[in-house]
Amino acid sequence: MQSRCAILGHNLAWLSRLVLLPVLGATLLAQPQIGGGSCTSATLSGNYSLTLSGRDAGSVATLSAASVGVGTATFDGLNKVTFTLTTNTAKSQGAAETLSGTYSLEVNCTGSIAIASGDTASFTLAAYNQGKSYLIAGEDGTYVFSGSGSALPATCSASQLDGTYSFNGTGFLIAEGDISGVTDFSGLMQFDGTQAASANWYISDGGAAQTVAASGSYSVSSNCTGTASMTDASGNTYFLQLTITSNAGNFVLGGSSPQMVFTASGRTL
Numbered sequence: 001m002q003s004r005c006a007i008l009g010h011n012l013a014w015l016s017r018l019v020l021l022p023v024l025g026a027t028l029l030a031q032p033q034i035g036g037g038s039c040t041s042a043t044l045s046g047n048y049s050l051t052l053s054g055r056d057a058g059s060v061a062t063l064s065a066a067s068v069g070v071g072t073a074t075f076d077g078l079n080k081v082t083f084t085l086t087t088n089t090a091k092s093q094g095a096a097e098t099l100s101g102t103y104s105l106e107v108n109c110t111g112s113i114a115i116a117s118g119d120t121a122s123f124t125l126a127a128y129n130q131g132k133s134y135l136i137a138g139e140d141g142t143y144v145f146s147g148s149g150s151a152l153p154a155t156c157s158a159s160q161l162d163g164t165y166s167f168n169g170t171g172f173l174i175a176e177g178d179i180s181g182v183t184d185f186s187g188l189m190q191f192d193g194t195q196a197a198s199a200n201w202y203i204s205d206g207g208a209a210q211t212v213a214a215s216g217s218y219s220v221s222s223n224c225t226g227t228a229s230m231t232d233a234s235g236n237t238y239f240l241q242l243t244i245t246s247n248a249g250n251f252v253l254g255g256s257s258p259q260m261v262f263t264a265s266g267r268t269l
Helices: 004-029
Strands: 045-056 066-076 080-089 095-105 110-117 121-128 133-139 143-150 162-175 178-192 196-205 208-220 225-232 237-244 251-256 260-268
Touching: 045 080, 045 133, 045 237, 045 251, 045 260, 066 095, 066 143, 066 162, 066 237, 066 251, 066 260, 080 251, 080 260, 095 121, 121 143, 162 196, 162 251, 178 260, 196 225, 208 237
Parallel strands: none
Antiparallel strands: 045 066, 045 143, 066 080, 080 095, 095 110, 110 121, 121 133, 133 143, 162 178, 162 260, 178 196, 196 208, 208 225, 225 237, 237 251, 251 260
16 A cells, blocks of 8 residues: 555646646747748838749750849739849840739738739749848749849939949850850949949859950939940940849849840949
8 A cells, every 4th residue: 555655746746747737838839930920912012123033844854945034023012913024035035024913922921923914924922021022933834933022222323333343143055046054153343323334254164264354334214124235355245134122233133145144133342
């Protein structure tokens, strides 16, 4: 037979467990929940930059098609979205596109975009930085895409691009309308605040590197988009599409030349 002390100790142990259960439950409830947030569709509202890069949607390992686009995205704060961009592919450069559709954003700051005009495409959507930035990923049946953007300045002009900027990016080499390789590059770009532009950059291609120096002109519209055209010593012309992303003049760009299509971003030194 158990002693009275043993029985008392056993009962106290059970009593302590009963007391701890509510405390343990409250502790578990207090743990941070993944996916928490306070977003609504109104979190994304206004004009944003847009970069949209895609590759062929096929399952084969060989890359046969690629698309790079730069422009703007406009969210109305309710459920309408419009992409206005210039797209470069191996077969077509400088193509203006307007894509529109609907979007939704859940309380955890993730949602979706359904493009129904200008193309048929579906994207996942994520907002961050208190609605000042977003990420997208999706496909339209031809390409699989990834993209991003940030809130634009209220207005822009050529004077916001003034000085020297570092820039880097990636590109796709093209030959006779087909993708022939990939490349990475980085360098410096200079704007005079009015219309003159020049650049020096280093292109890496399959272990080889080449230096390019080019100069030309640029222009910027009040909606923070712009264009530039530069020619190098070999006579190759580079056509650039710009979107200014900050009052300091930081930018994203897409572009093309006879040898490549590419996308990049630039930052003040």
